Amino acid sequence: MRTTESEKLYRRAVEVMVEGVGSASRGPATFGDYPQYMRRGEGARLYDVDGNEYIDWMLAFGALPLGHAHPKIVEVIGREIANGTHFATALEVEVEVAELLTKLLPHAEKVRFANTGTEAAMACIRLARGLTGRRKIVKFEGHYHGWYDAVLVNTNPQLPAALGHRFDPVRIADSSGLTVESWRDTVVVPWNDLEAFERAMDAHGRDAALVVTEGVMANMGVIPPKPGFLKKVQEIARAQGALFYLDETVTGFRVAAGGCAELYGLKPDIVSYGKALGQGFPVAAITGSKAVMEGFEWGKVLHYGTHNSGRLALYAAKTMLEEMLKDDKAGFRRLADLGQKMAGRIGKILAGNNRHPATVQSVTSMFQIFFTEKESIDSYRDFCSHVDRRKFRDFVRLLHRRGIFMSPSNTLHSLSCVAHTDRDIDLTADAIGDALEELR
Ligand SMILES: Cc1ncc(COP(=O)(O)O)c(C=O)c1O
Known part of the structure; x- marks a missing residue:
């Protein structure tokens, strides 16, 4: 995946903007050498300035239940x-x-x-x-x-x-x-x-x-x-x-x-x-x-x-x-179904992976992966003691290269929108399997 246009923009950005971004969680502290600069969104997809396409599971930190440009x-x-x-x-x-x-x-x-x-x-x-x-x-x-x-x-x-x-x-x-x-x-x-x-x-x-x-x-x-x-x-x-x-x-x-x-x-x-x-x-x-x-x-x-x-x-x-409330709140049911399907698929992949012990936790349309030996993370203290956040960040960077967009910050989470499809879930599941193989 080529990200040279993002890199060029970042070099310009750091000259004139703090950390090159509008909020710390969008910059190199979270995204590594430089973040992808996004240009366009449509449905569940984001496109960066290099023309790369991503399935977006970050959705502006949850701000987009209907997805992009509904x-x-x-x-x-x-x-x-x-x-x-x-x-x-x-x-x-x-x-x-x-x-x-x-x-x-x-x-x-x-x-x-x-x-x-x-x-x-x-x-x-x-x-x-x-x-x-x-x-x-x-x-x-x-x-x-x-x-x-x-x-x-x-x-x-x-x-x-x-x-x-x-x-x-x-x-x-x-x-x-x-x-x-x-x-x-x-x-x-x-x-x-x-x-x-x-x-x-x-x-x-x-x-x-x-x-x-x-x-x-x-x-x-x-x-x-x-x-x-x-x-x-x-x-x-x-x-x-x-x-x-x-x-x-x-x-x-x-x-x-x-x-x-x-x-x-x-x-x-x-x-x-x-x-x-x-x-x-x-x-x-x-x-x-x-x-x-x-x-x-x-x-x-x-x-x-x-x-x-x-x-x-x-x-x-x-x-x-x-939109979300029509047909007896069908939009909210769809959000939850998609989130639970995605979390269920991730759970199966993680269970079959012995090299990187991990678990997925979810509530309807929100989910997050924790690299941990524990069966579940139940508190902030568990999170501080038992979650490998660095491994998560490396893992998400591998997902980015495969066209899956999640926040590399383990303190955040992934979310579904009504524009996600079963095919998006399949593609994301495949990318997660591949990324786990490559993860060190
Ligand atoms: C639970 C909670 N409350 C408040 C806020 C602050 O919201 P905003 O970023 O819109 O100021 C956030 C932001 O992430 C949040 O997660």
């Missing part, structure tokens, strides 16, 4: 862009999307739109503090809620010795430039560890404004919650007067129409969405009961934004929801 999205956005890009005024389309969301999501009585998952998380945290008058927030190890200071602790894999005792995890800030004060009120707890959570809530629960969790640990690959764990977290948070905040930035409109709240029978106080909601456009949503959401009214708890409720993003969201 004809309906192209039609609607083409029509609407001719009517203007952004007004920063009240819009008919925002009412329509909010109505769709409140009809679909049992916990959601009111909606507020933002642009990114990070912003939505910031607003949720401020809202919970405003409503409860409490300062502390409880988050889980290995969970990422965006790059906001208060939650940018214990989001990266670390050496196991650095993690501390599970009843008192060492808090590790993941960036320079964070003041200690910015995360002083953040309590960190191991996930999927009910005893540790109960202890932490005994100690801090009465001062906690919220407990925030991902529904699936999706920023350490794919780690599903243990049966009943999230319901217990919800119950204990409520009993202490803290809001139960489910961050569905990854899982919303992805693992099921109603996200993890539907999949695991939860009724969170507040939920944020992003990624899949905008079908590639930047839009996030904050949803909750009237009582909770009205905390934002008249700026009691302030949330502003020039680009909130961007009209093109909301037309994309409306179109995505209509």
Whole structure:
């Protein structure tokens, strides 16, 4: 595979852009010498500047349930862009999307739109503090809620010795430039560890404004919650007067129409969405009961934004929801079927490969491969101790050469879109078999 045009672009890019890319996870830290520069997407395919074709399983980190350039999205956005890009005024389309969301999501009585998952998380945290008058927030190890200071602790894999005792995890800030004060009120707890959570809530629960969790640990690959764990977290948070905040930035409109709240029978106080909601456009949503959401009214708890409720993003969201929900949510069933088929095929290939012990974990349309001697990876601590991330990166680079696009970062995951086909699954399975043969 020739990637000389990408290499040339990268040489230009590093002269004028930090790491040659717009976000660290797209650059050489993840992709090796230089990343492929992508030019075009269609369905489940991506094409780079050298003309190479890839089956895309990264899908803009999950932002594309309909795949690239879906004809309906192209039609609607083409029509609407001719009517203007952004007004920063009240819009008919925002009412329509909010109505769709409140009809679909049992916990959601009111909606507020933002642009990114990070912003939505910031607003949720401020809202919970405003409503409860409490300062502390409880988050889980290995969970990422965006790059906001208060939650940018214990989001990266670390050496196991650095993690501390599970009843008192060492808090590790993941960036320079964070003041200690910015995360002083953040309590960190191991996930999927009910005893540790109960202890932490005994100690801090009465001062906690919220407990925030991902529904699936999706920023350490794919780690599903243990049966009943999230319901217990919800119950204990409520009993202490803290809001139960489910961050569905990854899982919303992805693992099921109603996200993890539907999949695991939860009724969170507040939920944020992003990624899949905008079908590639930047839009996030904050949803909750009237009582909770009205905390934002008249700026009691302030949330502003020039680009909130961007009209093109909301037309994309409306179109995505209509397409995915039609025929009794057939789009979401297709996403899950394809994801499970792909994960099942990978599982069989890995089971027949003795040279590289590995396992695949999945939740409906999300899956990730772990090179590990363990049968399953159940926690952040497992991930830090038992997963060979370097081998995964080398493996994914071999897949790239075979026209399969996944993120080389083992902390991310692969995803299906409705445009994937059984043939894509066959081609991907063949490439995975070949790559495992070549892997050292
Ligand atoms: C669970 C979760 N929350 C929040 C975010 C932040 O979203 P954004 O990148 O749109 O700011 C992410 C991004 O990966 C995420 O995975």
